[in-house]
Amino acid sequence: MLQIRTRPLVKGMLSFVLPGLRSSHHAEITGTASSRYCYTVFLRHFSHLARFNGGRLPRVIVELGPGHSLGTALAGVIAGAERCIGLDLQNHTRRADNLRVFDELVALFRARTPVPREIPIATEPADWGFPKALEAGLERALDARRLARIRRDIEAGTGDSVAFEAPWSDRAALEAESVDWLFSNAVMQHVDDVAAVYDHARTWLAPGGFMTHEIDFSSHRLTRHWNGHWAIQPGAWKLIRGARSYLINRHAHAGQLEAMRLHGFTVLEEIRVDRTDGLEPRHFVEPYALMSETDARTHFAFVVCQKPHHAGNGHAD
Numbered sequence: 001m002l003q004i005r006t007r008p009l010v011k012g013m014l015s016f017v018l019p020g021l022r023s024s025h026h027a028e029i030t031g032t033a034s035s036r037y038c039y040t041v042f043l044r045h046f047s048h049l050a051r052f053n054g055g056r057l058p059r060v061i062v063e064l065g066p067g068h069s070l071g072t073a074l075a076g077v078i079a080g081a082e083r084c085i086g087l088d089l090q091n092h093t094r095r096a097d098n099l100r101v102f103d104e105l106v107a108l109f110r111a112r113t114p115v116p117r118e119i120p121i122a123t124e125p126a127d128w129g130f131p132k133a134l135e136a137g138l139e140r141a142l143d144a145r146r147l148a149r150i151r152r153d154i155e156a157g158t159g160d161s162v163a164f165e166a167p168w169s170d171r172a173a174l175e176a177e178s179v180d181w182l183f184s185n186a187v188m189q190h191v192d193d194v195a196a197v198y199d200h201a202r203t204w205l206a207p208g209g210f211m212t213h214e215i216d217f218s219s220h221r222l223t224r225h226w227n228g229h230w231a232i233q234p235g236a237w238k239l240i241r242g243a244r245s246y247l248i249n250r251h252a253h254a255g256q257l258e259a260m261r262l263h264g265f266t267v268l269e270e271i272r273v274d275r276t277d278g279l280e281p282r283h284f285v286e287p288y289a290l291m292s293e294t295d296a297r298t299h300f301a302f303v304v305c306q307k308p309h310h311a312g313n314g315h316a317d
């Protein structure tokens with residue numbers, strides 16, 4: 001119990017009676033409301049994806065948990081993708097932010113801006129330069145009439161080239177085999193039912209489709225040590241979670257990878273960012289006490305994985 005910081009514990013407990021405290025979203029953290037942040041996240045994910053898909057921009061892109069704006073997936077549409085879809089548990093976006101971020105992203109692409117260095121990022125891009133793979137289609141992608149059509153789509157919310165569903169709940173959110181690339185950034189640590197998400201992703205992705213995920217395995221400052229969440233007893237964890245719609249799921253690195261593999265994905269690349277400080281596995285409670293030393297030290301991971309070409313959608317429905 002000493003491991004838990006007072007503020008999140010009090011917030012968790014009060015959230016049972018005060019609905020206003022049931023969001024884990026921090027409005028003061030700009031995140032995807034910043035176009036340079038979105039541009040950085042997009043180029044970073046794409047730079048890793050490009051190593052495995054021949055540098056092609058996927059046609060249909062899904063972002064899980066876009067946060068403040070749809071900007072990261074919008075970057076894909078500006079660069080030439082046909083359509084993007086954001087799926088979130090809650091709607092944290094505002095149309096005005098989406099439009100502003102869209103305009104600023106267009107300017108970043110027009111200038112062929114390399115990955116901004118000032119944005120603090122956990123895992124590095126495979127290439128810090130502007131992706132050569134995007135150059136070929138960029139003139140066509142940045143055609144003024146095309147961009148005006150996409151902007152009108154965001155304004156009107158028609159969903160033709162930019163769609164958003166929040167809250168999304170089940171497999172029916174998207175058509176089977178309709179997606180070429182599904183990515184998430186700082187989201188999979190918040191998802192309660194990780195297995196369901198990978199299962200649905202397998203259905204939604206076309207054969208040979210890709211996923212990229214950046215996952216933060218830290219305690220998100222809920223505890224005194226960065227990995228102290230694995231030392232909290234289940235009863236105390238229930239209090240800190242309270243009635244919030246999401247918090248963190250406490251899966252370690254190996255658990256996320258195992259869930260991807262169990263749902264038929266081939267892991268092509270994984271980048272881990274480790275920490276040497278914090279607690280050791282012997283301080284953790286079960287089942288976390290059984291985790292490997294590597295898992296106990298993994299703060300961030302970036303993963304590229306692929307649905308096999310010969311795979312079906314895995315479901316009869």
Ligand SMILES: C[S@@+](CC[C@H](N)C(=O)[O-])C[C@H]1O[C@@H](n2cnc3c(N)ncnc32)[C@H](O)[C@@H]1O
Pocket residue numbers: 025031032041064065066067068087088089090092184185186187190191192246
């Ligand atoms: C830390 S924010 C990350 C936002 C953004 N991707 C970024 O890079 O800043 C976590 C996001 O995950 C969303 N989220 C949590 N659980 C989710 C779920 N089951 N499905 C989709 N999104 C979820 C939250 O609503 C929030 O938008």
